[in-house]
Each structure stands twice: as structure tokens, then as C-alpha cells.
Amino acid sequence: MITPILLCGGSGTRLWPLSRKSYPKQFVPLVGEHSLFQQTAMRLNSDDFSAPHILTGSDFRFIVTEQLMEVGIDPGAILIEPEGRNTAPAILAATYAIAQKDPDALMLVASSDHVVPDAEAFRAAVLAGAEAAQNGQIVTFGIRPTYPETGYGYLELQEDPGDFEPRIIALNRFVEKPDHDKAEQMLASGNFLWNAGIFLFSAKTMMAACKEHAPNLLAPVKASVDQGEPDLGFLRFAPEPWSQAEDISIDYAIMERAPNLSVVPFGGEWSDLGSWEAVRRTGEADDNGVVTNGSATAIDCQNVLLRSEDDSQTIVGIGLENIVAVAMPDAVLVADASRSPDVRKAVSELKAKKLKQATMLPRDHRPWGWFESLAIGQRFQVKRIVVHPGAALSLQSHHHRSEHWIVVEGTAKVTVDDKVQLVSENQSVYIPLGAVHRMENPGKVPMVLIEVQTGTYLGEDDIIRYEDIYARG
Numbered sequence: 466m467i468t469p470i471l472l473c474g475g476s477g478t479r480l481w482p483l484s485r486k487s488y489p490k491q492f493v494p495l496v497g498e499h500s501l502f503q504q505t506a507m508r509l510n511s512d513d514f515s516a517p518h519i520l521t522g523s524d525f526r527f528i529v530t531e532q533l534m535e536v537g538i539d540p541g542a543i544l545i546e547p548e549g550r551n552t553a554p555a556i557l558a559a560t561y562a563i564a565q566k567d568p569d570a571l572m573l574v575a576s577s578d579h580v581v582p583d584a585e586a587f588r589a590a591v592l593a594g595a596e597a598a599q600n601g602q603i604v605t606f607g608i609r610p611t612y613p614e615t616g617y618g619y620l621e622l623q624e625d626p627g628d629f630e631p632r633i634i635a636l637n638r639f640v641e642k643p644d645h646d647k648a649e650q651m652l653a654s655g656n657f658l659w660n661a662g663i664f665l666f667s668a669k670t671m672m673a674a675c676k677e678h679a680p681n682l683l684a685p686v687k688a689s690v691d692q693g694e695p696d697l698g699f700l701r702f703a704p705e706p707w708s709q710a711e712d713i714s715i716d717y718a719i720m721e722r723a724p725n726l727s728v729v730p731f732g733g734e735w736s737d738l739g740s741w742e743a744v745r746r747t748g749e750a751d752d753n754g755v756v757t758n759g760s761a762t763a764i765d766c767q768n769v770l771l772r773s774e775d776d777s778q779t780i781v782g783i784g785l786e787n788i789v790a791v792a793m794p795d796a797v798l799v800a801d802a803s804r805s806p807d808v809r810k811a812v813s814e815l816k817a818k819k820l821k822q823a824t825m826l827p828r829d830h831r832p833w834g835w836f837e838s839l840a841i842g843q844r845f846q847v848k849r850i851v852v853h854p855g856a857a858l859s860l861q862s863h864h865h866r867s868e869h870w871i872v873v874e875g876t877a878k879v880t881v882d883d884k885v886q887l888v889s890e891n892q893s894v895y896i897p898l899g900a901v902h903r904m905e906n907p908g909k910v911p912m913v914l915i916e917v918q919t920g921t922y923l924g925e926d927d928i929i930r931y932e933d934i935y936a937r938g
Contacts, residue, residue, distance in 0.1 A: 516541035607658025613648035629732030866920030875912030
């Protein structure tokens with residue numbers, strides 16, 4: 466059995482405005498009906514794989530469990546990083562946690578935001594590397610390059626992969642992201658593959674590699690795992706030793722130094738969706754290379770991506786060439802397709818201007834569901850709130866605002882001080898300033914209500930929590 470280790474703590478700024486720090490691209494259904502994270506978990510859900518271990522941040526821990534539940538997958542463990550320290554500490558922490566139970570366990574480390582349409586072929590490639598991994602090799606996976614991509618690193622193989630049947634081939638060297646001319650040369654040579662950043666190894670092999678090539682990582686990572694605390698089924702790594710671990714990628718820390726690396730070539734489709742142009746390449750294009758999503762219309766366009774991410778918005782492109790346009794309720798991106806990797810620069814500019822659109826989506830996801838603001842004034846705010854079946858908000862009060870709740874779908878169980886009542890569709894309840902209150906959904910379907918807030922301060926930090934089933938501070 467192989468244990469998948471899914472990395473899903475990234476912020477995905479290159480696919481702004483759809484992907485933001487509050488809800489990054491791995492949790493978004495960019496291609497198909499499921500999110501990229503769900504597709505990754507489903508791709509590795511077979512008899513040859515055990516339950517996945519998830520590495521993520523505290524903000525995403527409930528999103529991870531919710532999305533896995535939606536596709537019927539139970540996680541083996543959800544490991545919470547106190548802060549992002551790049552891939553080397555994260556992978557080593559998962560390896561150490563597993564090695565304590567079974568040093569011979571095989572682990573497959575994969576990002577949770579890749580697209581691999583042929584799941585069966587990918588699993589076959591993984592299994593083709595299992596014996597070598599069991600025998601002490603660190604196996605990586607090389608993707609058949611289809612164009613001279615400058616945004617990927619490359620793997621130089623010691624022989625031509627031929628028909629791309631999955632088999633072990635010796636790795637000659639890693640190659641950094643090339644310029645266009647170098648990428649064209651490597652594409653023509655035939656023995657250079659895209660580096661997918663996916664690795665298969667045994668726990669004891671990786672622990673030995675870290676001890677030899679990155680010994681400075683061992684002490685802080687081990688201490689963080691050993692001092693970690695269980696929290697509602699999650700394992701939170703201890704923050705103080707974690708902060709002492711070097712912020713470094715697994716490639717730089719170990720892979721480029723280790724002599725025991727092999728490659729399995731993969732000839733199927735693959736993309737890390739690292740830019741909007743990559744999304745266009747992955748989508749179903751018409752004869753003119755036009756890809757549309759949602760309420761989008763293209764007229765006389767070529768090589769264009771048009772996406773509307775809200776049913777209430779329509780986007781129309783006329784006579785466009787090599788353009789990416791993505792419309793969100795609070796932000797719109799229009800860019801030359803060749804400049805789509807520079808979207809992260811735009812995010813940095815928005816952060817410098819302290820605009821919330823840089824990091825926050827209009828829809829704010831919480832463990833119990835989500836909410837979005839419909840209207841905001843100086844002393845009022847109107848929200849739509851959706852609560853999952855069986856979920857409950859914390860028992861709380863506010864210093865600066867009162868609230869009026871109107872249920873529009875389902876039934877709410879509402880606590881206001883000592884009074885508990887059921888509030889059905891078209892009924893409402895008033896929450897006076899300072900009252901201790903809670904909202905729950907006792908039903909089997911999502912409950913939707915409209916909340917009208919009035920007061921001198923309407924920020925989300927005006928919450929005093931008394932009880933919370935999600936153990937938030």
C-alpha cells in the first residue's frame with residue numbers, strides 16, 4: 466500500500482482573482498465539477514493506496530474535511546502547519562510522522578492542484594516505481610513535454626523514454642526553468658521531461674536522505690511533530706520549533722543532492738495550472754482556440770480565455786486575440802495571455818494598496834458554511850448566510866452591533882440568551898446588542914438566511930465566543 470501525502474497549503478496567487486489567499490485554487494473547480502484537491506484525492510483512491518495524509522494550514526482544515534466528505538474519502542490524517550515553510554519541512558514532517566509507525570511505508574508526495582485527466586494511467590506510473598522506491602530509490606515523475614514551457618523545471622534522463630511506457634529510468638540531472646531558446650533545444654532532444662514535483666519513496670529512505678543532505682531540518686521538524694497537539698481530529702505541529710525550520714523546497718534541500726534518484730516517464734496529459742494561459746490550454750477550446758466558462762460569449766476571437774465566475778455576470782469578448790479575461794463580482798482581470806504568469810505582480814500591487822480583493826473572496830468560507838455581504842453602509846450591513854446541515858455557529862455576542870435574522874430557506878434553531886426557538890422560512894428573529902446568541906441548522910438541507918446588522922462597528926473581529934464546536938479562538 467502506498468500512502469498519498471497531499472500538499473494543499475499554497476495561496477495560488479497566479480490565478481487571481483478566482484484563487485486568493487482566503488480560498489486558493491486547489492479548492493476551486495477550475496476544470497470539471499470537482500475541485501483540484503478533490504480530483505487529486507479521487508485519483509489516488511484505489512486498492513493500491515491507503516487513506517491520504519493531508520498537509521495544510523489552519524485556515525483550510527475544515528475546507529479539507531468538507532471537500533473530502535463530499536467525495537466520500539476519509540483522510541488518514543490531517544496535519545496542520547503553523548505557517549508555510551516551503552515543501553521540505555512539510556514533507557519531512559509527514560515522513561517522520563509515518564516513519565515512527567512504519568519505516569518501510571511507501572509515500573507518494575503530490576501537490577493538490579494538478580490536473581491529470583487519465584487517473585488510471587497515472588496510477589500505473591506510480592505503481593511502476595514502487596519496487597524501486599521500496600529498494601531505496603527516490604522516484605520522481607517526468608511529464609512528456611508538448612511545447613517549450615519556460616515556467617517548469619526539467620529532468621534530464623540518461624536515456625530516451627521512447628514510447629513512454631511507465632518504467633524506471635536513471636536521472637541525469639535537474640534543470641532549472643529555462644529561457645525559451647533553451648526550452649526549445651531540450652524539447653527537440655527528446656530526453657528532457659517536465660518536472661512534475663511528485664515523489665515516491667519509503668519513509669526510511671527519505672529520513673536517511675534528510676539526515677545526509679539537510680541535517681539542519683531534522684531537529685526543528687522532529688520537535689514540532691513530537692510536540693504537536695491533537696485538535697478535533699487534526700494534528701497541529703508545535704509552532705515554536707516549526708519556526709526554526711529553514712524555509713526551503715524539497716528540490717533544493719534534498720532532491721538535487723541525492724544520488725539515488727530515478728524517473729518514471731508519464732506520457733499522459735498533465736498541468737499544474739500555474740497560469741491562466743495554462744488553464745486555457747487545459748480547457749475545451751473551439752476551432753479558434755477560444756475557451757469559455759460560465760456566462761461568457763466570444764465573437765471573432767482567437768486564443769482567448771473568457772470566464773464569468775458568477776451567474777449574475779455576463780462577459781463578452783469581441784475581436785480579441787491572445788487575451789485572458791476573468792470576471793468576479795468584486796474584481797476583473799484582463800491580461801495578454803503571454804503575461805498571465807505576471808498576475809502575482811498585480812496581487813502584490815493590490816496588497817500594497819491594502820485592497821481586500823488582493824486576498825479575500827466576496828464569499829467567506831467557515832467551518833459551518835459560508836457568508837457573503839450583499840450591501841454595506843456606514844452603520845449597516847446585509848449578509849447572506851448559508852449553514853450546512855447539522856452545523857452551528859459559535860455561541861457569541863457583540864459589543865457594537867445588533868442583528869436581525871430572516872430565514873429564507875430551511876429552518877434555524879436560534880438561541881438568544883435563555884430563549885431557544887425554531888425559526889422557519891419567512892420568519893425572523895431580532896438579536897439585541899450584547900445578547901448571547903447562536904444559530905444552528907437542525908435540518909437535512911442547507912439553511913439560508915439574510916442577516917441585517919446595524920451598529921457603530923461591523924467588523925468580523927467584534928465577536929466574543931463562549932462556546933464553539935470548531936474550537937476556534
